[in-house]
Amino acid sequence: MRSAITISLTPQARSGPFVFHDGLAEGCRVASEFGFDAVEIFPPAANAIDEADLQGLLDRHSLKVAAVGTGAGWLIHKWSLTSADAAVRQRARDFIRAIIDVAAAFGAPAIIGSMQGKIEGDVTREQALAWLGEGLEELGDYAASHGQPLLYEFLNRYETNLFNRVAPTVKFLKGLKTRGIKVLADLFHMNIEETDLAAAVRAGRDWIGHVHFADSNRQAIGLGHTPIEPIVAALREIGYAGYLSAEIFPLPDALAAARQTIESFHRSTKL
Ligand code: LER
Ligand code: MN
DSSP states (O other), X not given: OEEEEEEEOOGGGTTSSOSBOSOHHHHHHHHHHTTOSEEEEEOSSGXXXXXXXXXXXXXXXXXXXXXXXOTHHHHHHOOOTTOXXXXXXXXXXXXXXXXXXXXXXXXXXXXXXXXXXXXXTTOOHHHHHHHHHHHHHHHHHHHHHTTOOXXXXXXXXXXXXXXXXXXXXXXXXXXXXXXXXXXXXXXXXXXXXXXXXXXXXXXXXXXXXEEEOOOTXXXXXXXXXXOHHHHHHXXXXXXXXXXXXXXXXXXXXXXXXXXXXXXXXXXXXXX
């Protein structure tokens, strides 16, 4: 397993669960000083990432891109794959496609988290799932054509009513034709929704493609009450070799959160 830490480039996400908020150069510099393998980026849009600039930073600091988030499409524009408005669903797909392009240029996947949206108003669950499925079919195949998975993240009940746990998510994805989707398991959401996090990880065997490494309170692992050892053991048991990426609040401050994360990463992955 490899370590990653989040950099948000989105001013509207200043109070969000991202460790670094002061630009790519500063985030990459500090990430490499702590010995992280990679950074996960949360841009306001695909064109906020200057590819030459980012490549230079990655080379200089021996970092990779773990993943690129699309959540700003929801945060800034309120676009989602399950909006009742077809034009909004199309804008959501276009926004995500552009992020798939830029992520793939760095050998990384894009993440669909908040852009899945939620079931609202008169929309039935059946209809919302049909729209979600359509979006994922198209975007999953598009990501696959770039040699990358597309990461679909189930969220806790306060953020979506589509999927909140691993097992129903996997069941839904198995019903799609595209084989381009992998599941993002965010330990913060799972702590709220799952009965047993290690068992939930085992239920995600063959599907988990990325992990958000967050404690129960969305702080660095070790600062909340999630016992991480059985979770990492379960990830090892299912053969997970991807990133443990710290999508957490910069608490008590960014440097302390980064230090706590990398220490927890080393301690839990070497057991
Ligand atoms: C995104 O990775 C996520 O976990 C959501 O909670 C977005 O806020
Ligand atoms: Mn997450």
